[in-house]
Amino acid sequence: MIFMKRILLASTVAMAFAGYANAADLTVGFSQIGSESGWRAAETSVSKIEAKKRGIDLKIADAQQKQENQIKAIRGFIAQGVDAIFIAPVVATGWDTVLAEAKEAKIPVILLDRTIETTNDDLYLTAVTSDTVHEGKVAGEWLAKAVAGKDCKVVELQGTVGSSPAINRKKGFEEGIASASNIKITRSQTGDFTRSKGKEVMEGFLKAESGGKNICALYAHNDDMAVGAIQAIKEAGLKPGKDILVVSVDAVPDIFTAMSEGEANATVELTPNMAGPAFDALKAFKDSGKAPPKWIQTESKLYTQADDPKKVYEEKKGLGY
Amino acid sequence: MTDKPGLLTVEGICKSFIGFKALDGVDFTVRSGEIHALLGENGAGKSTLIKVLTGVHQPDSGVIKIDGQAVNVRDTQHAQNLGIGTVYQEVNLLPNMSVADNLFIGRQPMRFGFVNRKLMEERARELLAQYDLHLDVASDLSRYSVAVQQLVAIARAVDMSGRVLVLDEPTASLDRHETEILFAILRQLRARGLGIVFITHFLDQVYEICDRVTILRNGKLAGCALTAELPKIELVSLMLGRTLAIATHNTRRDRPVPAIRQFSFKGLGRSRSIAPFDLDIGEGEVIGMAGLLGSGRTETAKILFGIETADTGHVHIDGNPALIRTPQAAVACGFGLCPEDRKSDGIIGDLSVRENISLALQAQRGWFNRLSGREQTVLADKFVKALDIRTTDIEKPVKFLSGGNQQKVILARWLATNPRFLILDEPTRGIDVGAHAEIIALINRLCDDGMALLVISSEIEEIVAYSTRVVVLRDRAHRGELSGDEITASNILGMIAAEPEGASA
Amino acid sequence: MSRLNTAALTKAMPQLLSLMLILFLNYLAFPGFFEIRLQDGRLFGSLIDVLNRGAPVIILAIGMTAVIASRGVDLSVGAVMAISGALAATMTVSGYPVPIVILAALGAGLLCGLWNGILVAYFDLQPIVATLILMVAGRGIAQLITEGSIVTFNEPGLIFFGTGSFAGIPMPILIAALLLTLAIAVVRRTALGLLIESIGINRSASSYAGLNSKLLLLVIYAFCGVCAALAGIIIAADIRGADANNAGLWLELDAILAVVVGGTSLFGGRFSILMSALGAVIIQAMNTGILLSGFPPEYNLILKALVIIVILLAQSFSSLGGWAFLKGEFRSKGANRQ
Ligand SMILES: Nc1ncnc2c1ncn2[C@@H]1O[C@H](COP(=O)(O)OP(=O)(O)OP(=O)(O)O)[C@@H](O)[C@H]1O
Numbered sequence A: 001m002i003f004m005k006r007i008l009l010a011s012t013v014a015m016a017f018a019g020y021a022n023a024a025d026l027t028v029g030f031s032q033i034g035s036e037s038g039w040r041a042a043e044t045s046v047s048k049i050e051a052k053k054r055g056i057d058l059k060i061a062d063a064q065q066k067q068e069n070q071i072k073a074i075r076g077f078i079a080q081g082v083d084a085i086f087i088a089p090v091v092a093t094g095w096d097t098v099l100a101e102a103k104e105a106k107i108p109v110i111l112l113d114r115t116i117e118t119t120n121d122d123l124y125l126t127a128v129t130s131d132t133v134h135e136g137k138v139a140g141e142w143l144a145k146a147v148a149g150k151d152c153k154v155v156e157l158q159g160t161v162g163s164s165p166a167i168n169r170k171k172g173f174e175e176g177i178a179s180a181s182n183i184k185i186t187r188s189q190t191g192d193f194t195r196s197k198g199k200e201v202m203e204g205f206l207k208a209e210s211g212g213k214n215i216c217a218l219y220a221h222n223d224d225m226a227v228g229a230i231q232a233i234k235e236a237g238l239k240p241g242k243d244i245l246v247v248s249v250d251a252v253p254d255i256f257t258a259m260s261e262g263e264a265n266a267t268v269e270l271t272p273n274m275a276g277p278a279f280d281a282l283k284a285f286k287d288s289g290k291a292p293p294k295w296i297q298t299e300s301k302l303y304t305q306a307d308d309p310k311k312v313y314e315e316k317k318g319l320g321y
Numbered sequence B: 001m002t003d004k005p006g007l008l009t010v011e012g013i014c015k016s017f018i019g020f021k022a023l024d025g026v027d028f029t030v031r032s033g034e035i036h037a038l039l040g041e042n043g044a045g046k047s048t049l050i051k052v053l054t055g056v057h058q059p060d061s062g063v064i065k066i067d068g069q070a071v072n073v074r075d076t077q078h079a080q081n082l083g084i085g086t087v088y089q090e091v092n093l094l095p096n097m098s099v100a101d102n103l104f105i106g107r108q109p110m111r112f113g114f115v116n117r118k119l120m121e122e123r124a125r126e127l128l129a130q131y132d133l134h135l136d137v138a139s140d141l142s143r144y145s146v147a148v149q150q151l152v153a154i155a156r157a158v159d160m161s162g163r164v165l166v167l168d169e170p171t172a173s174l175d176r177h178e179t180e181i182l183f184a185i186l187r188q189l190r191a192r193g194l195g196i197v198f199i200t201h202f203l204d205q206v207y208e209i210c211d212r213v214t215i216l217r218n219g220k221l222a223g224c225a226l227t228a229e230l231p232k233i234e235l236v237s238l239m240l241g242r243t244l245a246i247a248t249h250n251t252r253r254d255r256p257v258p259a260i261r262q263f264s265f266k267g268l269g270r271s272r273s274i275a276p277f278d279l280d281i282g283e284g285e286v287i288g289m290a291g292l293l294g295s296g297r298t299e300t301a302k303i304l305f306g307i308e309t310a311d312t313g314h315v316h317i318d319g320n321p322a323l324i325r326t327p328q329a330a331v332a333c334g335f336g337l338c339p340e341d342r343k344s345d346g347i348i349g350d351l352s353v354r355e356n357i358s359l360a361l362q363a364q365r366g367w368f369n370r371l372s373g374r375e376q377t378v379l380a381d382k383f384v385k386a387l388d389i390r391t392t393d394i395e396k397p398v399k400f401l402s403g404g405n406q407q408k409v410i411l412a413r414w415l416a417t418n419p420r421f422l423i424l425d426e427p428t429r430g431i432d433v434g435a436h437a438e439i440i441a442l443i444n445r446l447c448d449d450g451m452a453l454l455v456i457s458s459e460i461e462e463i464v465a466y467s468t469r470v471v472v473l474r475d476r477a478h479r480g481e482l483s484g485d486e487i488t489a490s491n492i493l494g495m496i497a498a499e500p501e502g503a504s505a
Numbered sequence C: 001m002s003r004l005n006t007a008a009l010t011k012a013m014p015q016l017l018s019l020m021l022i023l024f025l026n027y028l029a030f031p032g033f034f035e036i037r038l039q040d041g042r043l044f045g046s047l048i049d050v051l052n053r054g055a056p057v058i059i060l061a062i063g064m065t066a067v068i069a070s071r072g073v074d075l076s077v078g079a080v081m082a083i084s085g086a087l088a089a090t091m092t093v094s095g096y097p098v099p100i101v102i103l104a105a106l107g108a109g110l111l112c113g114l115w116n117g118i119l120v121a122y123f124d125l126q127p128i129v130a131t132l133i134l135m136v137a138g139r140g141i142a143q144l145i146t147e148g149s150i151v152t153f154n155e156p157g158l159i160f161f162g163t164g165s166f167a168g169i170p171m172p173i174l175i176a177a178l179l180l181t182l183a184i185a186v187v188r189r190t191a192l193g194l195l196i197e198s199i200g201i202n203r204s205a206s207s208y209a210g211l212n213s214k215l216l217l218l219v220i221y222a223f224c225g226v227c228a229a230l231a232g233i234i235i236a237a238d239i240r241g242a243d244a245n246n247a248g249l250w251l252e253l254d255a256i257l258a259v260v261v262g263g264t265s266l267f268g269g270r271f272s273i274l275m276s277a278l279g280a281v282i283i284q285a286m287n288t289g290i291l292l293s294g295f296p297p298e299y300n301l302i303l304k305a306l307v308i309i310v311i312l313l314a315q316s317f318s319s320l321g322g323w324a325f326l327k328g329e330f331r332s333k334g335a336n337r338q
């Protein structure tokens, strides 16, 4: 069985290689989820920039958050005979058939930002995603270093209950502070990844922890919630970033404004540049025929107030966040 | 007949609604093989008694016996299982389902776990054929008139009643022919040994078909007798608790025909609804409109009042052209309409008697010119008194009033607007004998006060009694007009029944 | 008059009791619940949070009450909030003065409401279907306006509507209270209350009575749209940004729930705007309580559902004359024992 598979794979690779020797005029179809968030918009614009850099023709199809639209778009790409297909899958399951069609047409598929559940990993070439557990861990480690052994009660704003980034960013953060017994998470509630919920929940935290005097730090699973919470802290008469440390994940532009004003302390970047590494892997594959690893992890970069947040804000602002 | 055993017996039934005693120690017996009339004024408690018998309401005290066995009728389903089929006064069918569904709902013929539609529709057609009804049983019930819906409800109840059949004013919206068909069926059922309870305000029908009568007054038993042994005069005084000169309302009043006809409708018509017709009405004149069910009487009223827009024709009021395409426009011209279908087009069930009476006047005055609570109360009190509306108080939701009293509330609603031209579609339907005479007197009085009236009615004698002119309709067209001494019951009947060829009289 | 008031109070009993119970539970979970102090010239405390956070839903519930009383429902209010917020934010960022921005955002809500109203009144679409269209499309429109990102603004004039205060009272509370007073006054002083109930109970009969039910429906939906737009402005101002994806998300359900908890039937008819506002406060008191309780967030929805079931059961119990029934039952049992 395995032997057969290998032969199949080898022949696919060979065919793909033979067919598209000229990488300069590669055409890639990208089935994007839709404009579900600012980060998504940035991912789209960064993908365009990265494609332009490499002289790749990138066709983007907006699926408006529907799997059936994505499947239609993929079939369209197959019919057009593109050289590769990128998919940011809106859900994890239900891809086997259409991916098998792509495989049949010998078009390599790369998953961006999210993975899928499938019985056959050969259906896609590789997945470029960030490690959300790692993101949480970076945030936790930063906090452990920042408080340097002092006692610290942390309140946590979780993402949407049950979503995998919420679960993983929580887990990673706990790993990050595991060695620092001085840090305790005293309250944890969901803010649904939104600014207004972040603000509302933080208001509750502040009341419940005697006006916020007991809170030493806030960890938010995304920047939007942190931005909302910062406003709540200010309205309670405290100074965010000083009285209460603020660390969050994503690195959207607005958090850099807050950082430049000293109201937020650190953020861990979920890079919108998923396409860049994917293009590189694709090119390497086309050139050498060597399949990349099944998972390419993007960098989870930590930004603090020391990183010239104003400048980063200007850089990021144009990306459509 | 008298020695037949009691099939369904109730003893000492009491039922109160929030501080109001609707039934007070009522005894009532239906025997096998008899048609038993249940009579009484509007609000006497007839429908309530039926609802207690059939499990809609639970009695506060008293016993219900079937074949001498005391039973506790839990709900309507239970009543059906006990062999009691019922048509309530406010027919409750499902207008958005097909005729066949309505006939067989809850007992559809099944095949392989699915409803066998073909069989069901076939049976529905057979069932309705007995009533001389030939409908498309697969189409929605709401397509058909009130009368047809009434017949469907009756057919369903008859089909389901094993032992007792209860009919609450079944003939209110039926005409002569349909009533006769129904009576033929009732006679058959009687011969088969069913006990039949028959509620009506048509005393002639009581004498025509009923064996015995039970009379209720103010929730109490007022009497029970063999029909043959109870003269009509006595029956009426038992019902009303006073004597009434029944004869009065059948005498024709001569009325001068007005010289000017302020309201003129020329060539008004609407395809597939009513053929174009001309109609002129003057103030101080009553036009009676006669015809069979479905002859286009209600359609005429709807077009005159702007509920349905006319395809053709024009309207002149006081010689000036007027455009009436909505009820608001009609009301602005001083029109009023008491609709035929009281439940769906008339009452606003959850609103109080006071609010229901104020509604048309309020709509006329506009959204921002509110009738104050006091003004509404004064208005409602006035009409409750004037029309003798039986209600515990004016804040009672109108849906809790008896059928006849609801009818009076709608009449009050329009009288409150003091209209110039009032259209009444079956105003005496479901109204008791006493109130019937009052409403006819009212029509005469309004006319004398200079109102123009158009009255649609299935009761020919009634039309004869108050009309200055009579328009007769047949097959969705106005076929002729009678005036002065031509207005007699036999002339009207003759025109209704005339062959299409001789129609243009 | 006083008889009427006591009757109204008895009718409001289940809601008032629920609110008191929830407030008491909140107090148990967090003893500082009733503390209120002045912070930067603005009232500050959990009780204030309940009203402040509840304000958008109160405003939505005011419009929704009229719609539901007319036997309709408006599923699009959440999306309309997103549209008005998005418009307010983008216009502010492009430098339009605040009054123009507010008028434009409210105008957008009015247009949305008119659209719903036309579909319902003149095209006879079922309200749930008619407003579903805008519920789905509206968020897309909002996303088009913001181009998919959160539009952040710093215009103090606009932010004032979300976080400002007057005489110590946060603006959202003030706005909601004002609108509530205005709406109640209109219902009391004009015939609209009666006419809305009338078309809600029996639209056909109302038309026969000469009521312009189409126009009235149109006005009701338009009003509901304006309310939604106002709520949208407030929540955008509160977070200084318009989040087209999340602004007002699922709030239509909270608004409907508030109306139902307030005792207005989904089948139309009798309504009370004040009671709907009370319903909104009950819901928010519960939300705030859950946040203060420190329960893990996985329990939020279950807790919420449980509380709502209890409230609605209590309500239907009392409307069925349950209390009187219970009393009678006990009495007759007592009699049996003797
Ligand atoms: N659910 C209810 N709640 C309160 N009062 C009621 C209710 N149902 C009936 N009533 C009252 O009980 C009395 C009897 O009503 P019922 O409907 O039995 O009269 P009826 O004899 O059938 O009159 P009609 O000839 O007009 O149909 C009326 O005064 C009515 O207002």
Ligand SMILES: [Mg+2]
Binding pocket: B046, B047, B048, B089, B168, B402, B403, B404
């Ligand atoms: Mg009755």
